[in-house]
Amino acid sequence: MANDNSREAIEEIERDSTSKLGERPECFKNTLQEVLFVLTTTMAIAMGSFVTGSVTVVSSFIGKDLNMTTAEITWITSASSLAGGAFLLFFGRVADLFGRKTLFLGSLFLFAVFCLAAGFSKNPITLDVLNGVIGFTTASAVPPAQGMLGVIYEKPSKRKNYAFACFSAGNPLGFVFGTIFSGIATQLFNWRASFFLLAIIYLAFTIVAIFTVPMDTTEKQRLNWDALYRFDVLGTVLTVGGIGMFSAALSLGPTAPDGWKTSYVLAFLILGIFLMIAFVFWENYFEYPLVPMSIWRDRDFSLVIVILLLGFMSFPVSAFFAALYFQQVWQFSALETALHLLPMAIMGILVNIFAGLMLHRISNQLLMYIGSAAYTVSFMLMAVNRRSDSYWAFFFPALILDVVGADLEFNVANMYVLSSLPPDQQSIAGGLFQTVTKLCMTLGYGIATALFNGVSKNPPRTGYYRGDPSWPYATVFWYSAVCCALSVALVPWLRIRTQGHGADTDGKDRPEVVTVNRAAGEEKNG
Secondary structure (H helix, E strand, O other), rough: OOHHHHHHHHHHHHHHHHHHOOOOOOOOOOOOHHHHHHHHHHHHHHHHHHHHHHHHHHHHHHHHHHHOOOHHHHHHHHHHHHHHHOHHHHHHHHHHHHOOHHHHHHHOOOOOOHHHHOOOOOOHHHHHHHHHHHHHHHHHHHHHHHHHHHOOOOOOOOOHHHHHHHHHHHHHHHHHHHHHHHHHHHOOOHHHHHEEEEEEEEHHHHHHHHOOOOOOOOOOOOOOOHHHHHOOOOHHHHHHHHHHHHHHHHHHHOOOOHHHHOHHHHHHHHHHHHHHHHHHHHHHOOOOOOOOOOHHHHHHHHHHHHHHHHHOOOOHHHHHHHHHHHOOOOOOOOOHHHOOOHHHHHHHHHHHHHHOOOOOOHHHHHHHHHHHHHHHHHHHHHHOOOOOOEEEEEEOHHHHHHHHHHHHHHHHHHHHHHHOOOOHHHHHHHHHHHHHHHHHHHHHHHHHHHHHHHHHOOOOOOOOOOOOOOOOOOHHHHHHHHHHHHHHHHHHHOOOOOOOOOOOOOOOOOOOOOOOOOHHHHOOOO
């Protein structure tokens, strides 16, 4: 009798949980499998930022150990970002047409392998090339991960909001945890240990993914001439070449012999822009476009991408230069730097929990207001900091607000972008979203590095920053604040209210407050 009562109580709890969260997708056998799957996809989107965060803390140690020039040190992160940004749309198309699961598992495993190889690098060229290959594996992992989430959680629900809040946390928190883990590993051993640690982490998640990623039941194309035609080969070549050359120019410009006037930098920049413009024209003409250009006609889609763009031109840049400031100006060790960035990780977790709970309850326009304003105030606090000031006075609140801005904007934008394309284009949607953020990061780094190098040559002799080494860093932070202030001005034009919906206690779904424009993503299939 007692067992029957216990069983009934458990079933009642499960029914109550289901009514509040929405039905668990049928592809999962139990909640544990579902949770581990979402966590694994989160680690996929965190791959690139994990590498960037790790390198941020150890770049000076790597440079000393391998006798690297400034340009070679810059390419540790640039090679990864360049390869990652250039091939995202390509792998998005591969995942949508030929299947997501195998590509996802293979990418996680190869990422672990090449991180292990990078830890054994004996010279600068080997390390830079391996980081480029690591970026390639990040590009092949993110679109299938985001595509699987979009298909599995197609219907709006609280459950979907929680899953996507966790997934969205991967990008900003990957950078923060990358700096923390790398700082600890480097302090205890050396810089190579940070790459070995990444390899161990992702090998473990590869094993978890083998048992938790559900079967890919989406329709797949056979590899034939018709499939190649639908693949949009010319569009792929244009986007890979355009984004690759444009990103290379931005990465090479600050450290080239003649700066931005260097002939090969100008050639890459001009060719990259030309190929990206040609890509847009081709996508409007082709019957099966890699990226349906019609989605940009949705005003909210375009605005949310631009607002995110301005934020991601600032967030990774400010985090990088904050870590550099701690090491170069305040002379912190790798471990001390990691510990002083820890508030970002803690706040990031809290903000993503909040986002999962509130995306369907609070106007998303208001969340974008809060995010863009938090960004702006954060960078202004960083900018007014001087060497004699306390960490707790400016950097501590700034780092907290920085993550509030990143996570709120990323959650709203990620949910909206994936809702704007149909299930058979979810990987392309993920690839498009990540391509935009990668391009913004590369552009932001290029501008910030040029500003930093330019003002370093002429330190101020009067005024607030007179004789203070904080001046070039403050210039970068003021640039970030201006970008985000512009994003605040764009938010009033957004019409996004809530995304996703809860379920009433009687189990009946409430209607969505806002209808997302799926029609904008329709392909011209004829």
